[in-house]
Amino acid sequence: MSKVNYTSPERDIDINVPVMVRVEGEGALEFTAREGQIEKLHLKIYEPPRLFEKFLEGQQYTEVPTMAARICGICPIAYQMTSIRAIERLFGADPGPWVHDMRRVIYCGEWLQSHALHIHLLATPDFLGYDNAIAMAQDHPETVKRGMKLQGLGNDLLTLLGGRSVHPIGMRVGGFYRAPEMREVSDLIDRLEDAVEDAIGLVEWTAGLDLPLDEQAFNCVAIHNDREYGINEGLIVSTQHQQLSFDDYNQHFKEHQVKHSTAFYSTLGGESYFVGPLARVNLNFNQLPPAVRGLCRDLGLNFPSINMFDNVRARSVESYYSIVEALRILKNYQKPRSPYVDVTPRPGIARHATEAPRGMIFHQFKIDGNGRVETACMIPPTSQNQGSIESNLKNAVLKYGLENTDDDLRMLCEKIIRNYDPCISCSTHFLKLTVHRQ
Amino acid sequence: MTTSTKKPRVSVHKFASCSGCQLAFINMGENLIKLTELVDIVHFAEAGPLGPDDEVDISFIEGSITTPHDVERLEKIREKSTFVITVGACATSGGIQALKNNADSDVWMRSIYAKPEYISSLSTSAAIKNHVKVDFELWGCPVDVKQMLAVVRQLLYGVAPLDINEKVCQECKRKNTVCIMVTKGEPCMGPVTRTGCGALCPSFGAPCYACYGPAENSNVKLLGERFIGLGLDQNVVKRKFLSIHNATPAFAEAKLLWSDTEGAQQ
Numbered sequence: 001m002s003k004v005n006y007t008s009p010e011r012d013i014d015i016n017v018p019v020m021v022r023v024e025g026e027g028a029l030e031f032t033a034r035e036g037q038i039e040k041l042h043l044k045i046y047e048p049p050r051l052f053e054k055f056l057e058g059q060q061y062t063e064v065p066t067m068a069a070r071i072c073g074i075c076p077i078a079y080q081m082t083s084i085r086a087i088e089r090l091f092g093a094d095p096g097p098w099v100h101d102m103r104r105v106i107y108c109g110e111w112l113q114s115h116a117l118h119i120h121l122l123a124t125p126d127f128l129g130y131d132n133a134i135a136m137a138q139d140h141p142e143t144v145k146r147g148m149k150l151q152g153l154g155n156d157l158l159t160l161l162g163g164r165s166v167h168p169i170g171m172r173v174g175g176f177y178r179a180p181e182m183r184e185v186s187d188l189i190d191r192l193e194d195a196v197e198d199a200i201g202l203v204e205w206t207a208g209l210d211l212p213l214d215e216q217a218f219n220c221v222a223i224h225n226d227r228e229y230g231i232n233e234g235l236i237v238s239t240q241h242q243q244l245s246f247d248d249y250n251q252h253f254k255e256h257q258v259k260h261s262t263a264f265y266s267t268l269g270g271e272s273y274f275v276g277p278l279a280r281v282n283l284n285f286n287q288l289p290p291a292v293r294g295l296c297r298d299l300g301l302n303f304p305s306i307n308m309f310d311n312v313r314a315r316s317v318e319s320y321y322s323i324v325e326a327l328r329i330l331k332n333y334q335k336p337r338s339p340y341v342d343v344t345p346r347p348g349i350a351r352h353a354t355e356a357p358r359g360m361i362f363h364q365f366k367i368d369g370n371g372r373v374e375t376a377c378m379i380p381p382t383s384q385n386q387g388s389i390e391s392n393l394k395n396a397v398l399k400y401g402l403e404n405t406d407d408d409l410r411m412l413c414e415k416i417i418r419n420y421d422p423c424i425s426c427s428t429h430f431l432k433l434t435v436h437r438q
Numbered sequence: 439m440t441t442s443t444k445k446p447r448v449s450v451h452k453f454a455s456c457s458g459c460q461l462a463f464i465n466m467g468e469n470l471i472k473l474t475e476l477v478d479i480v481h482f483a484e485a486g487p488l489g490p491d492d493e494v495d496i497s498f499i500e501g502s503i504t505t506p507h508d509v510e511r512l513e514k515i516r517e518k519s520t521f522v523i524t525v526g527a528c529a530t531s532g533g534i535q536a537l538k539n540n541a542d543s544d545v546w547m548r549s550i551y552a553k554p555e556y557i558s559s560l561s562t563s564a565a566i567k568n569h570v571k572v573d574f575e576l577w578g579c580p581v582d583v584k585q586m587l588a589v590v591r592q593l594l595y596g597v598a599p600l601d602i603n604e605k606v607c608q609e610c611k612r613k614n615t616v617c618i619m620v621t622k623g624e625p626c627m628g629p630v631t632r633t634g635c636g637a638l639c640p641s642f643g644a645p646c647y648a649c650y651g652p653a654e655n656s657n658v659k660l661l662g663e664r665f666i667g668l669g670l671d672q673n674v675v676k677r678k679f680l681s682i683h684n685a686t687p688a689f690a691e692a693k694l695l696w697s698d699t700e701g702a703q704q
Contacts, residue, residue, distance in 0.1 A: 019490070021483050024457050050454055050504075050535040050563075060674060063681075066647060070534050070682070073458015073580060117464060121485060132486025134474050148467045155465055163638045165465060166458040166580040167649070170642055177642040 009402035010036045015410050020417065022122040022132065024074050025424025029413055031393075033402055041393050043386075043417050045424050056376040061087050061173060061345060061367060068363075068378065069167050072423060074117075076167050077110040077158065078356030079378070081232060082363040086352035087173050090367060093343040098336040099175040100232075101329045102161055106171070107231050107354070108322035109157025113165065114357035115277070115315040115322075116154060118421045119206065120147030123312055126415045127209055143205060146198050150319060153195050157326055160188055175340030185333045192327045199320040200295060206316040207299040211309040214396050214416065218388050220279035220304070221268060223355050229287040229321065230280065232354050237283055238273065239304070246353050249362055255379065265386045266379060272387025275359030276420065277314035278305065289328075292321050308392060311419050345371030356381050358421045382422045389420055446495040446594065449481035451515055453501030453508050454535060454563060458580040459526035460484055460500055466583055473587075476594060490514075496521045496593060498586075502528040502535060502563045509569055516570040523589065524566045527579035531651055532685035534579075536563040539685060565685065574599050578634050579649040579682045585634060605629060605653040606646050609637035618643060625665045627678060630656035630688070647681065652688035659695055672696040 013033035020027045020043070028044040052071055056064060064083045069076035081103060088095065120143070121133040130136040137144040155165035160180050162168020170176050218239075225234030236244040244252055255264045265272070282304035285293065296303065301313055347369040353362040359381030366374040393413055400412055450460060463470060464485065473479075477496075480489040490511075497519035503509060516522055524530045532539070539562045566572055576585055592599045606628035610617065618624040618640050627648040628640060639646045652658075658679060665675045679692035 019483050019488060021486050021488050024484060026452065026483075051538050052535075055534065055537045059677065063677070067534065067681070070456055070458075070579065073456040073461055076456075076458070113465075121464065125486065134471070134479070134486070137471055144471075145468060148470070151465070152467045163642055164580075164582075164635075166461050169639050169644055172644070177644040 007403050011402075013402065013406060013409070015406055015413070017410060017414065020414065022125070022418055023422055023424060024072075025422075027417075027422065027424045029410070029417065031397075031409065031413060036402060038394060038397065038402075041397060041413070042390050043393075043422065053376040053378065056365070056373045059373050061365075061371045061373065064365065064373060064376075065171060065173070066169075071378070072380075073166050074114055074423060075110060075356045075358070075361075077107055077162070077171075078354060078361050079363075080168070080171050081107060082352050082354045082361050082378075083365070084171060084173050085232060085354065086350035086363045086365060087367070088343065089352060090348050090350035090365075091173075091343045091346050093174060093341055095175045095341050098334075099340070102176060102179075102339075103171075103232055104228075105326050105329050106158060106161045106168070108326045109154045109160075109162075109165075111154070111357050112157065112319050112322040113151050113154030114421075115319045116147050116151035116202075118357075119202070119312060119315050119319075120144055120151070122421065123418055124206075124209070126411075126418060127211060127312075146201060150195060150198055150202065153191060154322070156188065156191070157322075160184060172340055174343045175338075177339065179335050179339040180333075182333070182335065185330050189327065189330050192323055192330070195323055196320075196327075199316075199323045203295055203301075203313070203316045203320050204299060206313045207301055209312070211307075211312060212415070214308045214392070214419075215306045216274075216308050216388070216392050216395060217306055218274035218391075219268065219271065220282045221273045221275050221360060221384075222280040222283045223353060223360060224284055225287065229325070230284050230355060236353065236360070238268065239282070240269075242268065246351050246362070249351060249353065250364070253362070253379075255383065264383050266384040267387065272391060273384065274388045275381050275384050276311060277318050277357075277359075278308070278311040279359065280355060281314040281317055288317070288321055289324055291324060292317060295320065308416070308419055311421075315421075345369065356423075358382065358423055359384060380423065382420070382424065385420050385422065389417060389422070392416055445476065445478045447480050447492070448477045448496045448498070448590075449489070449492065449494045449515075449519070450479070450483075450485075450498045451481065451490070451500070451511075452483065453499070453512070453529070453566075454504040455501035455526065455528040455533065457484065457500070459529075459578075462525065462581050462583045462586045463498075466587070469583075469587065473590065477590070491518065493518045494520070496523060496590075498523050498525050499529045499566050500525050502533045502565060503569055504535065504563045512566065512569055521573045521593065522566070522570065523574045523576060524572050525576045525581050525586070527577070527649065527651065527682050528563075529566045530575045530577055531683045532563045532565045532568075534682045534684070536685035537680065538563060563685070574601075577632055577651045582634060582636075602634060603632050603654040606631045606633050606635070606637050606640070606650075609633040609635075610640050613637055613641060615641050618645060619664075623668050625668055625670055625675075625678065627661075629661050630658060647678070648689070649682050651683040652686050656688045658688060658691050662692065662695060 015031040017029040031041045032039045065080040068079040158165040162170040220239045223230035223234045224237040285303045350365045362379040364377045480492045589599045619626040624645040626645040628646040631648040632650045632653040662675045676696040679689040
C-alpha cells in the first residue's frame with residue numbers, strides 16, 4: 001500500500017483485506033480507485049459453496065429442519081423454524097398457542113445470543129479502538145463480562161427447548177419433541193429477571209457510545225404483525241409501504257448474479273433493500289412493549305433511524321426485548337398435554353419467512369404426496385443485504401473523501417461491513433469468484 | 439510443547455463449514471477469558487486475532503476441504519503446527535457437504551448457479567486427514583464446549599487426549615433414559631453412534647441422528663435391517679446413514695447395502 005500521495009484523492013487506491021476479521025464466515029474487502037473514481041468496492045464472499053439445496057432433494061420432510069440447520073451454526077433456529085413453518089402451512093397443521101409461544105421463546109434465545117455476540121465480540125471493538133474483544137476486556141472487563149453473561153443466557157434459553165445451543169434438537173414439524181419441566185422453567189425465570197438490569201445497562205451503554213453517523217435512505221423490510229413484535233408470523237412490510245404475504249414473495253423479490261460480485265443479490269420491486277435489527281425496530285417500534293419503548297425514549301433513542309450504525313443500538317434494544325418477551329411467556333408457563341401435533345403430508349409448494357437475528361429469511365420447498373422434497377430454495381438475510389452493503393460502502397466512502405489515508409478508508413469500510421453482521425457461512429446462495437488481478 | 443515461561447500458542451482455522459464449532463470457543467463465556475490467560479490465541483479470524491502463517495503449538499481446524507486453495511492453505515497450516523486437531527463433523531469426516539461426492543457435482547453446480555464458471559471448487563468435500571496428518575479428532579456436529587476444554591487441558595498437562603468412541607446406548611443406560619427404539623419403535627441411530635452429546639436426542643424422546651459419527655464396531659447392516667423391520671423404506675434407511683457423516687467408511691457401507699428404490703438419476 002503506497003502512502004506517498006496519501007492526501008491526493010486522485011491517487012491509485014488498492015485496498016485488499018483478504019480475510020475480514022470479526023465476521024461470521026469467510027469474506028474479503030476489495031477496493032480500487034483510479035483518478036478519483038471508485039472502480040471496485042465490495043465485500044467479496046469466498047466461502048465455498050456447499051450445495052445444500054441439492055442435498056435436500058429426495059429427503060423426507062422430517063429431515064429438512066435437521067439438515068437445513070447445518071447451513072449456519074450461529075442461526076440454526078432461523079433455518080429450522082422457517083422450514084418447519086413452511087411445511088406446517090402446506091400440510092394445513094395448526095400446532096396451537098403453546099407451540100407458538102415456545103417458538104417465540106427459543107427465537108428470543110437465538111436473537112439474544114447472536115446480538116450479544118455481535119455487539120461485544122464483533123462490532124464494538126471497532127468503535128472503542130481495539131483489535132478484538134479480548135483486548136477490549138482488559139480495559140472494559142465489566143462490559144465484556146456482561147455481554148458474555150447475556151450471550152450465555154441466550155444460549156440457555158435455546159437449550160431449555162432445544163437441548164443444546166448449536167444445532168438444537170428439540171424442534172420438529174408440528175411442535176417440540178419435549179415440554180420443559182416447571183422447575184427448569186422456574187430456574188430460567190430467576191436468571192432472566194436477574195438479567196433485566198444487565199440488558200437495560202447494555203441499551204444505556206450502546207446509547208452512550210460515540211458512534212459514527214452514516215445516513216442511508218434504504219428501503220427497510222421486515223415481518224410485521226399487529227399483535228406482537230414480528231418474528232415468526234405476519235406480513236412482509238417496508239418503509240415504502242409495500243405489504244406482501246409470504247406466498248407472494250416470488251412475485252416481488254428477485255435474485256440475480258452480478259459480474260463483479262461473488263454472491264447472489266436480492267431485489268424488491270427491482271431495487272435493493274435492507275433487512276436486520278434496525279429495519280425491524282424501524283418498522284415495528286410500536287409493537288415493542290411499553291418498558292422497552294419507554295427506555296428508548298428516556299435515552300433519546302429515536303426510531304425510525306436512517307443512521308446505519310444505529311444497528312448496534314437496535315441489537316441492544318432487541319436483546320432487552322428478548323428478555324422481556326421470554327419472561328412474559330415463561331411466567332405463564334404450563335406443561336401442555338402434548339408438545340406437538342401430528343401432521344399429514346400434502347403435496348404442493350411450502351413457503352414461509354421468519355426473522356433471523358440478522359434479518360428476514362425465506363424458504364420454499366416443493367413437496368410431493370409422500371412428504372418428500374422435490375426442490376428447495378433458501379434465501380438468507382446476507383444475500384438480501386448484499387446490494388445495500390455495496391451502496392452503503394460507495395456512498396460512505398465518497399462522503400468521507402478519497403483524500404483520507406488507505407488505513408482510514410479501510411477501517412471505515414470494515415466498520416460498515418461488520419455493522420450488517422453478514423453471515424457468510426449461510427453460503428447456500430454464495431459462490432466463489434475467481435480473483436481478477438491485473 | 440513450549441518452555442514453562444512461554445504460553446502455548448493456539449490457532450483456530452476455518453474451511454467449508456457452518457462456523458458452529460468455532461462457537462464452542464466463543465460460547466465459553468468467562469472461560470474464554472480464562473483460556474486466553476493459559477494460551478496465546480494467535481489466529482482466530484472470527485474473534486479478531488489474525489496470524490494465519492504463524493508457528494503454533496496447536497491448530498484447531500473447522501471445516502472440510504473443497505477448493506484447490508484450501509489444499510494449499512491446509513498444507514501450510516500443517517507445516518507450522520506441532521499438533522493439528524480437527525473439530526467437528528466437516529473437518530473430521532467431510533461433513534454433510536460430502537454428499538456431493540456421491541453426485542455429479544457439475545450438474546448440481548449448474549442447477550444452483552447460473553454462472554458456475556465463476557466457481558473454483560473441487561468435486562469433493564474431504565476430511566482434513568485425507569490431505570494431512572491429524573493428531574487428534576474431535577467428533578460432533580457440533581462439538582461441545584466441554585470436549586474442547588478437556589482436550590486443551592489434557593494437552594496443557596502434556597497428556598495425550600482420551601478418545602471416547604463408545605456408543606450413545608451406553609450413555610442412555612447411565613442416564614436411565616428408557617430406550618426409545620425398544621419401547622416406541624423409533625429408528626434411533628444410537629447403537630452405531632459415538633457418544634459425546636450426552637445422549638441428548640433420546641432424552642428428548644427423539645431418535646438419534648448420528649451427528650457424532652460412527653462409534654467403535656458399528657454394525658450398520660444389522661441396525662439397518664432392524665429399521666426395515668420397523669417398517670422403514672430401504673431408501674429412508676440408507677439416507678439415515680448417508681447424512682452428516684456420509685463420508686465415513688462405516689456409514690458409507692450403506693450405499694452398497696441398500697438399493698436406491700427410486701433410481702439415482704438427477
